[in-house]
Amino acid sequence: MFLGFGQLEVGRVWGVPIRLDPSLIIMAVLFVFRAGSLTVGLSSAAILLASVLLHELGHTAVALSYGCRVRDITLLLLGGRATLIDMPRSPWREAWMAAAGPLVSLALAVAGHVGLMFCPREFGLGVVALWYIRYVNGALLVFNLIPAFPMDGGRIFRALLASRLGRRRATFIAYRVAQVLAACMAVWAIVDAFDFVLLLIAWYVYSSAKTEYAMVCAERGYRFGDDPSDDDSVVISPPPYGGEKEVTDIFRGR
Numbered sequence: 339m340f341l342g343f344g345q346l347e348v349g350r351v352w353g354v355p356i357r358l359d360p361s362l363i364i365m366a367v368l369f370v371f372r373a374g375s376l377t378v379g380l381s382s383a384a385i386l387l388a389s390v391l392l393h394e395l396g397h398t399a400v401a402l403s404y405g406c407r408v409r410d411i412t413l414l415l416l417g418g419r420a421t422l423i424d425m426p427r428s429p430w431r432e433a434w435m436a437a438a439g440p441l442v443s444l445a446l447a448v449a450g451h452v453g454l455m456f457c458p459r460e461f462g463l464g465v466v467a468l469w470y471i472r473y474v475n476g477a478l479l480v481f482n483l484i485p486a487f488p489m490d491g492g493r494i495f496r497a498l499l500a501s502r503l504g505r506r507r508a509t510f511i512a513y514r515v516a517q518v519l520a521a522c523m524a525v526w527a528i529v530d531a532f533d534f535v536l537l538l539i540a541w542y543v544y545s546s547a548k549t550e551y552a553m554v555c556a557e558r559g560y561r562f563g564d565d566p567s568d569d570d571s572v573v574i575s576p577p578p579y580g581g582e583k584e585v586t587d588i589f590r591g592r
């Protein structure tokens with residue numbers, strides 16, 4: 339898998355290593371550049387990373403409760419990635435595991451909203467931080483529910499199909515739908531002021547969907563073009579980066 343070199347382990351939660359990918363340096367530079375301020379850029383990047391980490395911990399908690407092994411959680415330019423050595427096999431368990439991340443994001447967005455209702459306006463920076471917490475978690479919630487396998491929405495979609503069609507056919511449909519959605523994302527990324535991070539996310543979804551389908555073929559004894567490059571499934575949770583204009587405006591108090 340790409341972007342795996344030089345990762346830094348910063349701690350463990352429930353025994354699962356939390357890793358920072360060197361690509362986060364690009365993210366920090368991007369945030370500082372777009373915010374036009376070192377403090378604002380780094381603070382917003384830190385809030386985003388903390389939100390993504392909590393989202394991944396939602397997936398991880400449910401996966402561990404089903405006895406699945408989680409190899410690590412990696413925070414990278416493209417968002418969060420929980421790598422599972424084994425996936426829940428029952429479609430409903432997989433759907434619940436996939437939904438747990440967005441549910442954490444929903445809870446954080448609601449917490450940010452409630453905080454804003456009660457936070458006195460004099461706490462200028464606190465108000466801005468709450469705005470951003472609400473914004474970024476709302477965006478994480480909506481973006482990750484796009485049914486592009488293996489993003490969360492795509493995993494839920496695959497699980498719903500698998501309960502009727504079986505795992506391999508369901509994965510085939512989910513993988514094809516994901517590739518179409520990834521192509522749409524790529525077109526959008528190019529048309530919308532050339533958002534290169536969204537373009538990377540689109541490519542990542544496109545290739546991961548194929549890898550996951552190849553894995554399902556392999557475990558069922560079917561052949562499919564090239565073999566999967568590794569045996570671990572990933573829950574990927576990219577944040578949408580497209581809305582920085584709004585974010586920068588929020589930080590500037592507009």
Ligand SMILES: [Zn+2]
Nearest residue numbers: 439490574575
């Ligand atoms: Zn997720």
